[in-house]
Amino acid sequence: MSATRVPLKKRKHLQRLLDDAHTDQFDFVVTYSRDRLARDAYEHQVIRDEMHELGIPIVLASTRSLYDSGDLVIELMQDGLSQYEVEQTRVRTRDTMASRIEQGEWVGRKPPYGYKFKDGEISQVADEIIFVREIFNRYLKGEGFYRIANSLGGKWKKEKVKAIVTNPFYAGYLTAFKGRRGSHSSISDRSEWVESKKLDIIPAVITKEEWERCWNLFDQRRKGLIPPRLYNSNFLLKGLVACKDCRHEFQTLNQMTRSSTGKRYGDRYYACHCRKFQANAFEDNIIQALLDEVNRRSLVPGGTNEILNEVRDSLKNDINMMKRDIKALQKQIEETKQRMDEADVEMRNLYRDRGKKEKMLFVLQHYRLEKRADCNKWERQIEQLNTKLQFVEQIEVNNLEWDRLYADVLKGDRQALRRFLVFLIEMIVVDEDGKVEEFRARVDLR
Numbered sequence: 001m002s003a004t005r006v007p008l009k010k011r012k013h014l015q016r017l018l019d020d021a022h023t024d025q026f027d028f029v030v031t032y033s034r035d036r037l038a039r040d041a042y043e044h045q046v047i048r049d050e051m052h053e054l055g056i057p058i059v060l061a062s063t064r065s066l067y068d069s070g071d072l073v074i075e076l077m078q079d080g081l082s083q084y085e086v087e088q089t090r091v092r093t094r095d096t097m098a099s100r101i102e103q104g105e106w107v108g109r110k111p112p113y114g115y116k117f118k119d120g121e122i123s124q125v126a127d128e129i130i131f132v133r134e135i136f137n138r139y140l141k142g143e144g145f146y147r148i149a150n151s152l153g154g155k156w157k158k159e160k161v162k163a164i165v166t167n168p169f170y171a172g173y174l175t176a177f178k179g180r181r182g183s184h185s186s187i188s189d190r191s192e193w194v195e196s197k198k199l200d201i202i203p204a205v206i207t208k209e210e211w212e213r214c215w216n217l218f219d220q221r222r223k224g225l226i227p228p229r230l231y232n233s234n235f236l237l238k239g240l241v242a243c244k245d246c247r248h249e250f251q252t253l254n255q256m257t258r259s260s261t262g263k264r265y266g267d268r269y270y271a272c273h274c275r276k277f278q279a280n281a282f283e284d285n286i287i288q289a290l291l292d293e294v295n296r297r298s299l300v301p302g303g304t305n306e307i308l309n310e311v312r313d314s315l316k317n318d319i320n321m322m323k324r325d326i327k328a329l330q331k332q333i334e335e336t337k338q339r340m341d342e343a344d345v346e347m348r349n350l351y352r353d354r355g356k357k358e359k360m361l362f363v364l365q366h367y368r369l370e371k372r373a374d375c376n377k378w379e380r381q382i383e384q385l386n387t388k389l390q391f392v393e394q395i396e397v398n399n400l401e402w403d404r405l406y407a408d409v410l411k412g413d414r415q416a417l418r419r420f421l422v423f424l425i426e427m428i429v430v431d432e433d434g435k436v437e438e439f440r441a442r443v444d445l446r
Contacts, residue, residue: 008043018047021054033062112169113160114205124203132164136206139165139214141408142419144221166218168195171211172204190219220387235268236283236418241428243272244437249427252279277434286428287417289436291409294424311423322389329378329385336371336378343368 009015014037020026029051031037037058038044048068051058058067111117114132116125131152138148145158145165152161166187168175174196178187198208206214235252242249250270257265268279297307347364405423408416429438 008038008046018050021051021056026056028056029058030061031058031067033060034067037067112167113164114170115202122202124205129205132170132205135161135164136170136210136214139217140210141415143415147415162218165214168208168211168215169202170205171208172198172200172202173208174199174202187222190215216390220390235270235279236414236421237270237286237428240421240425241270241286241430243274244429244431246273248272250277275432282434285434286430286436287421290421290425290428290439293439294406319389319393322385326382326385326389329382333375333378333382336375340368340371340375343371 017029021029034044037047047058052068059065060067111122114125114128115122134152135148138151139161143151145161148161149156149158164170167178176194178193234254237250238252239249250272253269253271253276255266256268259265270277270279270282294307343364347368350364405416405420409420425439425441427440428436429440431437
């Protein structure tokens with residue numbers, strides 16, 4: 001087991017050797033070189049001290065010398081050199097791999113699900129590639145890994161779906177160093193990847209633009225900036241409906257339970273400060289009223305295209321507003337950092353006469369800390385806005401296919417219905433009977 005990747009206490013065979021040493025199972029140990037035992041100076045010394053105490057010498061076959069020479073300085077130098085050589089080998093191996101991948105050279109690894117490598121060629125596996133296309137289509141519609149895996153049935157797991165969605169191989173690109181070391185399913189930051197140019201030898205399933213939309217959606221969900229269940233909520237109107245009287249958004253309550261025999265009890269509800277509605281009837285009434293309005297507009301010549309264009313225009317307005325907010329925050333940060341620089345100059349001057357100006361010095365230090373905290377807060381806001389901006393530009397605007405979405409809604413697809421509502425509605429205001437008082441939509445429905 002590797003002395004580089006696995007800590008000393010987790011190397012079972014080495015621990016067994018040390019345990020046997022304590023029970024006098026052998027008189028000496030022979031190993032090829034010191035890096036077979038450990039590649040960290042601290043671990044080397046732990047092994048060396050323990051074996052020295054037991055009186056068991058370790059012989060290095062490659063140099064015909066003793067592992068424990070008795071000269072601490074020399075041993076530390078040799079241990080450090082051993083670790084350095086290992087790191088250099090790892091770097092050279094990584095650089096060679098990176099160079100081959102960047103040049104688009106196939107390095108002989110097993111192709112991912114949906115492909116096979118035979119007689120020097122990469123080709124698609126017909127029955128598997130059908131599932132791959134369905135996975136990408138569903139993910140672009142807003143479904144999550146777990147839901148997709150469940151819908152495919154069989155032995156499909158969310159980890160396998162994730163491995164497909166996050167792999168640019170399906171768009172015709174090779175990658176290296178995509179996974180985190182020590183983990184089978186975690187994905188490293190994309191800045192650490194090495195990606196090839198487009199390869200004609202890979203028959204792509206989707207375009208690079210489509211794959212980038214999938215990746216951005218995954219990345220925003222992973223960072224917690226786009227709620228994973230934005231389009232996948234058990235409550236179709238979650239975050240979209242408010243009370244006319246108290247003006248508060250309705251909260252969702254899932255009070256359903258299941259007995260040991262599998263029988264269901266309880267129900268789902270929407271509740272505000274004033275009242276509470278049973279979810280199914282509440283959703284049915286509101287959604288039917290909304291569909292009536294949309295159908296009315298769709299029947300007008302060009303109505304469907306007008307709705308789509310108005311939704312896109314609304315999203316583009318959101319994009320422009322986010323860009324203005326980002327610009328304003330960046331200016332705010334720039335001005336604040338300038339004031340911080342001025343405070344630094346004044347603090348340096350005050351240090352020369354610290355005894356007389358100690359109170360002012362304290363005030364300036366506190367002021368500077370406050371401004372640094374403000375800058376950090378604004379920088380986080382900019383990061384969140386940039387993430388949302390990227391999501392809206394690449395996922396919402398570019399991937400809005402109204403006719404297909406609306407057709408799925410009419411078929412009763414709850415996932416499509418939720419996406420339809422999120423695209424179209426900003427807020428729905430209802431009265432005391434749960435009837436629609438006002439639609440606040442991205443388009444004029446009246």
